[in-house]
Amino acid sequence: MNLSIFSAYKVHKPIAFSDIILLLGPTVAIGELASKFWDCCLSLFREKEARQPWFPMKIGDRTFQLVQEHLTALGYSDGPLGLSCDDTKLFPAFRMYWDSQERTHFVVGGIDGPMRVANPDRLRIMLQDPGTAKATKVRQCQ
């Protein structure tokens, strides 16, 4: 059953839920209503996630600030927590990205963290430097 049946009724005139049950049958009506609510929740999540701050590339003050803000939002500032770590293989590659805050390009994928790129020549030197090693694993903490 198409969801448009709900919006159609909403547009023209309000309709009691009992009428919808009468039209669709109780099982289908409840199912459609549940999925409608779920779609709303999902789009809300996506809107919120789109406004989430950029994930920090290094361990720094911002790393912990984000965790603290998350816990405060949950109302769980003083409860016990567990930390866990694991690693997995990575496709070893240098990739460049534009940092809009720093207004400069960075190369990511080396074991020393993000490297600032001043100009194309500098990038060429960096990539040819045998001391610049690509990361082969990512270690994640939760």
Next chain:
Amino acid sequence: MPLPKVAPIIVAALPISNNLSAEQLVVYTQQILHGLFDRHIRVVSYACDGTETERAVQRLLVETADSKVTVQVKNPRSGCPDTEVKIACIKGNHVVMIQDSKHGLKTFRNNLFSGARLLTFGNYTAIYQHIREIAFEEGSPIYHRDVEKLDRQDDNAASRLFSAATLEFLSKNHPDYRGEIVYLFVFEELVDAYQNRSMSHTERIKLVLRARYFLDLWKAFLDRTQYSETKYFLSREATDIARMLIEGIIGLIMVHHDHIDGGFPLLPWLHSSEACEHVFGEARQIVKDFSMLDFLYMMTKLRISLREAVLHNKTNNPKARASGYSHTYFDHQGLNLVALATFPSDDDIQAIAEEAADEAESLFALLGIAPSQLQGSDAVQLPSIHTWLDSESDRMAEDDNNWMDMESGNEDFDGDACELQDLLEQEEAGQVSRSRETQGRLMSLTCAALAVTANDMMRV
């Protein structure tokens, strides 16, 4: 995040090289722990899987802690070693070292299936052949694929093997397979102490102490009969993991009881590295061979996936075969928060220890050995749990457990992209003249590689 219906928080992701030692890795962990403690975030556990390096990181964290608190559970049998749990105290916070219980279960399964040892207790043994036999019998809860061409990382297969259904099947159809029955029972219960959603903490302590006393009796039996532990006991790695599982749950309960106010429940199954593996699994579904920048760009999608899994309670198909990891940490069916927020007193624990020792002795008696024979006046004294680890170098055990260290390479990652990249780099470096047809083919492959990379970037 040890709370039901709350998605884990991804704290940090760092690019590292393949060959970092435990000494180098522990620096990152300390940096994260110190940063969290400076913000008054109360971390009470540090969990990881059972690889040699990860366990070494945990050992170093305890050794380099500001101070250590030792919790002791007295052994009810005189002359037998007590259970001692060392808890790291960092910046005034107590941190318990935890082994991932589902990894532990797979380790116990792999020890049972190993041809390098013959698990021997009393008049019985626990062997792969018997498990293979029952897999082919009618009505068996174990699938053929669980015993043939087996996937050593298969969570579902390990759960099926160490399940009440398998125990029931064995006890009904093969009551003479007592070695397997007791082995499966003891270690299933040890992992259940972490995974059970409704059990009281008192019961959890009993299960882990029973495993501890059973292992003590097993070790004493081998010492008395002068059987080699290398061949007839658990591997060195499995022994260490068992010790950490036993001590971990006691440590967590003690820290919640003694150092945490506010009646927070303890949900031990959430103190694991399962959430980390879940993130990696979700990331590989978006881009199979992801680079560091892909992973960072993916973070928003990964957070949504985690929340979706937690809110929807999306567990994998438990009947799946050879399917590797199966994440269940967000499954909270049967949750009993009142029981999980009630902690036993020291006196209760001592009473439980007595019960656990009695049960371990009953289990050993079932295997044909009267515990009094091991503890008599002319018997050797039961060895300390620490001596399990000081035995002679166990080469076979190491070979047998190499699968654990290789585990990160088995996460559905066959390195196709790496291989293609290497070939392209070799091609660029080489100055070999080729036919027009070969050059055309190479150009097509290069374009294909670029198209795959562009596709991955679009998916992120």
